[in-house]
Amino acid sequence: VIDPSTGRLYVGGVNSLYDLNHPDLSVKVHTSTGPEEDSVECPNKASCLSSNVRRKTENSYTKGLAVYERSSKLIECTSLFQGRCRWRNLYNIDQKDVIKESQQHVVANDENSSTVIFVGTFTSQDNIQITLGDVLYVASTFVQNGGPFRDDVPAVASLSLDQNRLFDISAQGVGTGTEIKLERKFRGTYKIEYVGGFQSGKFAYFVTRQPKGDTTQGSWPYISKMVRVCTSDAHFWSYTEVPFECAHRNEFYNLVQDVYLSKPGYDLALSLGISVEDDVLYGVFVKGSSLEETIPSSKSAICVYSMAMVEKIFLSNIELCFRGETNKNLPWFKSTDRCIKTRYLGQEVLCGKDVNSHIGGEIPVEGSAALITHDAQFTSIATNTTRAYTVAFIGTHDGRLFKTVIENRSSAFVYRSLEIGDGKPILQDLELDATGDYVYALTPKKVVKVRVRQCGGAGDCRSCLAQRDPYCGWCVLNNACVPESECTKSIPSTAHDWLTYRNGRCPAIRSVEPDKVQRTSASYLNIELENLPNLGGQLTCVFNFGTLGSLSTLAQPNGGLDSRIRCPTPNGLPEIPLDTHSLTIRLAVSNSIEGPPLAYTNFTFYDCSRFKLCSAC
Structure with missing residues (x-):
C-alpha cells in the first residue's frame, strides 16, 4: 500500500514488514512479524504461551495492509494467533509502544485463504448522514482446518477504528451487528474467495469467486459476485449478493482476478454516459479451466462498469425481493425464505430492513469485454487518466505488465508489454504513486517500480505516433517524442505543436x-x-x-x-x-x-x- 500524503510504500511479506523510500525503493524501516510459536488450538497469543497446547514454529503471512490516514496509522493483518489485525505508527512501523492488536480473530489464519481489508466510513441512517466514525471493512475465506475458533470469524464485517474499541465489531445489537457469518453446514463445502473491496458512495463492496448454488445439494460452477452493504446499516440487513459477469460474444470469463475503483478519462466517461468525476470499476477476469474449479486458464478479459449502473442493478434486485417476486437465495447465510411483499420501494430499501434481509439477487451486473486475450492470464489491474485517455496497467501470471488504453466500454488495446517479473506472477497489489508517474508491481520475490511514461525510444514523428502511447506525442518545435509537459510550444500554441497518435498528423x-x-x-x-x-x-x-x-x-x-x-x-x-x-x-x-x-x-x-x-x- 502507498501513503498518499508522503508517497511512502509499505510492503508486507512472510515474517516481514517494510517501509520503503519511494525514489529508489531502499528500505527505510524493517520490522519482523514472525515466526512465532503458535497452534490452531490457541485462541490468542497469551493463552498459547501459558497453556500446555502443543505448539510449533509458524510463519506470519501478511493477509492485508491498509493506510488509516486520519490517525496516521498502518493497519496490518497477519495469519498468526487465529488471524489478527494491529495498527502501527505510519511513520515508524517498528515503534512498539504504539502497536495495538485486535482481541478477536478476524482474518484467515493460514497462508493461502483470502482476506480483503479496506478503510471506510460508518454513518448514521438518517437524512443528515452524520459520520459516526471510520471503520475497517474485512472479508475472509472460512479456513476449514483452522481450528476450533474459526466459527467466531465473520465472513464479512466492519470493525471499529476508535481507539477505545479498536477492531471490535463496529455496531453490535441483540442478535445483529455489522457482521455476517457463513452458515455452519456450509463451512466444509462452500468456499468464498474474496478478491477485492472498496467503498463507493454510501456502500461498501466486496468482489468474490464462489459456487453458484447450494453445495450441500451437489457441485455447482464457480462464478464471480459483487457483495454490498450500506455504510449506515448497523445490522447488515442490507447485505446483498449479485452475479458479476464479464463476457465476449457469449463466452463468459467467470473468475474475477482483480478489481480497481477509480475515475474515467473523458472518452470513456462519454461512452458510459457519466462524468469524469463518477466512479468506475475496472475488472480483470479469466475463464476457468473447468466450471467446478477456480483454476484459471490463459483466456482473459477486461471489463468496465460504471458504479451508477452497478447501483441500479443492486436496486433492481432488492426491489424485486421487496415486491415479493423472488426468494432470498442465500442458503450459505441462512437466508432462503420467499421474499415478503411490502410497500417499501426505492430509497427506502437501499440500506436494508429487518424484513427481507440478506438478499441473493439473480439479475447480474453485466460487462462486455473491452479487451480479450487467449495467451495471457491476467492477475491484476490499476488505472489512471491522461488528458482524455483512460490507461490500464494489467499484470499477468508470467510476469508481464501490459500498458493498455481503454478507448470506450467495449474497446481497448495494449500499446506496450514489459517483462518485469522474471516469469513470476504479478500479484494483485498494483499501485500508482500519488503523482501518477510510476506504477509499483509486486511479485512473490520483489517490488518493481515502472515509469508510466516511456517516450524516449522513438527517433521521428512516425515512429513516435506508431507507439500509440497516450502519454507521449511528437513535439514539432523540439523535434522529439516527449510528454506534453516537456514540449516547447509556439505562441500562441496550436494543435500542431504536440501531436498524439489519435489526432496528430506528422509533418x-x-x-x-x-x-x-x-x-x-x-x-x-x-x-x-x-x-x-x-x-x-x-x-x-x-x-x-x-x-x-x-x-x-x-x-x-x-x-x-x-x-x-x-x-x-x-x-x-x-x-x-x-x-x-x-x-x-x-x-x-x-x-x-x-x-x-x-x-x-x-x-x-x-x-x-x-x-x-x-x-x-
Missing part, C-alpha cells in the same frame, strides 16, 4: 519536383510540406546515403509560403555503385543537422552515362 513532404535528378547536374529541388507549423528558424535539407554518409544544404523560401521551400542538391555526391545506374536515398527536412528529421521521403539520383548501348538507354 510530411507532400511532393518534390523534380523527384529524380542526374547525379552530375546541379539542381534545385522544390519541396512542398504539410502539417508543419511555423518553426521560425532555418530549415535544412539532409540527403542521407546510408552507409555512404549524408550531405546537407540550406533550404530557401519558395513562393512566400511556409509550406514551400527549395533546396540545392549538394556537391560531392558519392559514386553510384558500379552494378547499377541509380541511387535511391532518404531526403529529409530538419530544423537541425544532427537532430531527427521533421519529415522525409525517398529521392533518386541517376547517372545516364552508365548506359553504353542505345538499346539499354
Whole structure:
C-alpha cells in the first residue's frame, strides 16, 4: 500500500514488514512479524504461551495492509494467533509502544485463504448522514482446518477504528451487528474467495469467486459476485449478493482476478454516459479451466462498469425481493425464505430492513469485454487518466505488465508489454504513486517500480505516433517524442505543436519536383510540406546515403509560403555503385543537422552515362 500524503510504500511479506523510500525503493524501516510459536488450538497469543497446547514454529503471512490516514496509522493483518489485525505508527512501523492488536480473530489464519481489508466510513441512517466514525471493512475465506475458533470469524464485517474499541465489531445489537457469518453446514463445502473491496458512495463492496448454488445439494460452477452493504446499516440487513459477469460474444470469463475503483478519462466517461468525476470499476477476469474449479486458464478479459449502473442493478434486485417476486437465495447465510411483499420501494430499501434481509439477487451486473486475450492470464489491474485517455496497467501470471488504453466500454488495446517479473506472477497489489508517474508491481520475490511514461525510444514523428502511447506525442518545435509537459510550444500554441497518435498528423513532404535528378547536374529541388507549423528558424535539407554518409544544404523560401521551400542538391555526391545506374536515398527536412528529421521521403539520383548501348538507354 502507498501513503498518499508522503508517497511512502509499505510492503508486507512472510515474517516481514517494510517501509520503503519511494525514489529508489531502499528500505527505510524493517520490522519482523514472525515466526512465532503458535497452534490452531490457541485462541490468542497469551493463552498459547501459558497453556500446555502443543505448539510449533509458524510463519506470519501478511493477509492485508491498509493506510488509516486520519490517525496516521498502518493497519496490518497477519495469519498468526487465529488471524489478527494491529495498527502501527505510519511513520515508524517498528515503534512498539504504539502497536495495538485486535482481541478477536478476524482474518484467515493460514497462508493461502483470502482476506480483503479496506478503510471506510460508518454513518448514521438518517437524512443528515452524520459520520459516526471510520471503520475497517474485512472479508475472509472460512479456513476449514483452522481450528476450533474459526466459527467466531465473520465472513464479512466492519470493525471499529476508535481507539477505545479498536477492531471490535463496529455496531453490535441483540442478535445483529455489522457482521455476517457463513452458515455452519456450509463451512466444509462452500468456499468464498474474496478478491477485492472498496467503498463507493454510501456502500461498501466486496468482489468474490464462489459456487453458484447450494453445495450441500451437489457441485455447482464457480462464478464471480459483487457483495454490498450500506455504510449506515448497523445490522447488515442490507447485505446483498449479485452475479458479476464479464463476457465476449457469449463466452463468459467467470473468475474475477482483480478489481480497481477509480475515475474515467473523458472518452470513456462519454461512452458510459457519466462524468469524469463518477466512479468506475475496472475488472480483470479469466475463464476457468473447468466450471467446478477456480483454476484459471490463459483466456482473459477486461471489463468496465460504471458504479451508477452497478447501483441500479443492486436496486433492481432488492426491489424485486421487496415486491415479493423472488426468494432470498442465500442458503450459505441462512437466508432462503420467499421474499415478503411490502410497500417499501426505492430509497427506502437501499440500506436494508429487518424484513427481507440478506438478499441473493439473480439479475447480474453485466460487462462486455473491452479487451480479450487467449495467451495471457491476467492477475491484476490499476488505472489512471491522461488528458482524455483512460490507461490500464494489467499484470499477468508470467510476469508481464501490459500498458493498455481503454478507448470506450467495449474497446481497448495494449500499446506496450514489459517483462518485469522474471516469469513470476504479478500479484494483485498494483499501485500508482500519488503523482501518477510510476506504477509499483509486486511479485512473490520483489517490488518493481515502472515509469508510466516511456517516450524516449522513438527517433521521428512516425515512429513516435506508431507507439500509440497516450502519454507521449511528437513535439514539432523540439523535434522529439516527449510528454506534453516537456514540449516547447509556439505562441500562441496550436494543435500542431504536440501531436498524439489519435489526432496528430506528422509533418510530411507532400511532393518534390523534380523527384529524380542526374547525379552530375546541379539542381534545385522544390519541396512542398504539410502539417508543419511555423518553426521560425532555418530549415535544412539532409540527403542521407546510408552507409555512404549524408550531405546537407540550406533550404530557401519558395513562393512566400511556409509550406514551400527549395533546396540545392549538394556537391560531392558519392559514386553510384558500379552494378547499377541509380541511387535511391532518404531526403529529409530538419530544423537541425544532427537532430531527427521533421519529415522525409525517398529521392533518386541517376547517372545516364552508365548506359553504353542505345538499346539499354
